[in-house]
Amino acid sequence: MRPLKPIFLSDLILSRLLLVKDGGLTKSKLKDAVKAITASQLSASALSEKLEQALLLLEKQSYVELIGKARYQTTDKGTQHILSLLGLKTLPTRLQWTTLKSTYWIAYALSLPALSSETRKQLADADGLRAAILQSEYDLPVEAFSTLVQTRNALLWQQLCDPSVSQSLQDQLHQLNQQPFNQGNIMGALLNNLLQTPNSLKWDKALKQLVAKAISARRTDPNELRLAVLRQALSDTVAESVSGLEVLDQSISKPSTDHQEFSNLELEDFSNTVLMAAKDTDEGWFGDNKVFISRVWETLNSQQPDWNLTLEAFKQKLLEASRKEWIQLSRADLGYLLNAKDLAASEIIYLQSQFHFIRID
Numbered sequence: 001m002r003p004l005k006p007i008f009l010s011d012l013i014l015s016r017l018l019l020v021k022d023g024g025l026t027k028s029k030l031k032d033a034v035k036a037i038t039a040s041q042l043s044a045s046a047l048s049e050k051l052e053q054a055l056l057l058l059e060k061q062s063y064v065e066l067i068g069k070a071r072y073q074t075t076d077k078g079t080q081h082i083l084s085l086l087g088l089k090t091l092p093t094r095l096q097w098t099t100l101k102s103t104y105w106i107a108y109a110l111s112l113p114a115l116s117s118e119t120r121k122q123l124a125d126a127d128g129l130r131a132a133i134l135q136s137e138y139d140l141p142v143e144a145f146s147t148l149v150q151t152r153n154a155l156l157w158q159q160l161c162d163p164s165v166s167q168s169l170q171d172q173l174h175q176l177n178q179q180p181f182n183q184g185n186i187m188g189a190l191l192n193n194l195l196q197t198p199n200s201l202k203w204d205k206a207l208k209q210l211v212a213k214a215i216s217a218r219r220t221d222p223n224e225l226r227l228a229v230l231r232q233a234l235s236d237t238v239a240e241s242v243s244g245l246e247v248l249d250q251s252i253s254k255p256s257t258d259h260q261e262f263s264n265l266e267l268e269d270f271s272n273t274v275l276m277a278a279k280d281t282d283e284g285w286f287g288d289n290k291v292f293i294s295r296v297w298e299t300l301n302s303q304q305p306d307w308n309l310t311l312e313a314f315k316q317k318l319l320e321a322s323r324k325e326w327i328q329l330s331r332a333d334l335g336y337l338l339n340a341k342d343l344a345a346s347e348i349i350y351l352q353s354q355f356h357f358i359r360i361d
Contacts (some may be wrong), residue, residue, distance in 0.1 A: 024073035087114025109233035137214035271326035294345035328359035
């Protein structure tokens with residue numbers, strides 16, 4: 001997927017304050033406004049800390065002001081900052097927080113053109129949202145705000161003209177021959193080939209799953225898709241979202257400093273050994289290029305017993321190797337289709353990211 005445009009927590013909070021005419025909002029109300037977006041990445045206490053830092057930043061920028069002892073309201077400068085960020089001249093009449101989150105911030109994250117009343121309605125629609133996500137994921141040659149049918153068709157033509165897809169379908173020819181040759185089954189074959197799930201789905205369900213996979217959503221419903229876009233776009237630092245960003249408070253979780261430091265050469269050797277072990281791993285594969293982290297660890301322990309490597313130490317080393325780009329880690333997008341034990345044992349949580357697989361490309 002094309003990188004999402006980052007959304008900073010300070011801007012998200014400021015946009016919530018923008019909708020309050022008089023009296024401002026308390027910290028607890030602001031926390032309630034964003035906790036659904038941050039719940040999977042931040043504990044309640046961590047969110048409170050980041051909220052405090054964001055408000056301090058906004059005060060420093062003169063975007064908000066404290067009224068009374070515990071309430072905040074936006075300033076004219078803060079209002080203009082958000083309007084400029086979202087491509088608005090004025091705030092739409094009767095705009096609600098739910099609409100602001102699910103349309104304007106989604107459009108911002110997906111780098112879509114400024115919304116008109118018509119395109120806002122389209123993006124608020126479930127199929128319009130799915131079309132925008134698909135276009136971003138596969139860089140499809142369609143206009144912004146194209147319909148889901150137009151976007152789906154562009155994706156299918158893209159896949160149909162890809163020689164690697166033809167080869168992959170050749171490998172599935174025996175199963176495909178069991179089905180009637182019709183439009184629905186052709187669409188299903190192309191979409192399921194992209195989806196790479198153990199069991200084939202009807203084309204319409206496969207398309208919805210593909211959208212969810214693109215944005216790492218846990219479910220296929222539109223509310224979860226919107227939350228997933230915002231979760232992915234939300235920056236994990238409290239930073240000034242102006243030209244020439246300067247991180248004022250690097251409050252992200254730091255890796256533990258009590259583990260052994262490894263030189264680049266040692267990490268490279270480790271990475272090469274892990275990739276060979278991954279290729280030797282018999283079980284725990286998802287598709288032909290991703291294998292569960294815990295399964296590779298088991299293989300590695302049998303091949304390198306002298307390492308005495310615990311699963312947690314293995315995960316820490318994987319993160320270090322991943323930061324050097326010697327190993328590629330990826331997330332299980334559709335966890336409910338996978339082995340729950342492997343999923344839990346393999347999970348690595350780092351900052352706002354989750355990883356379950358080692359990629360073999």
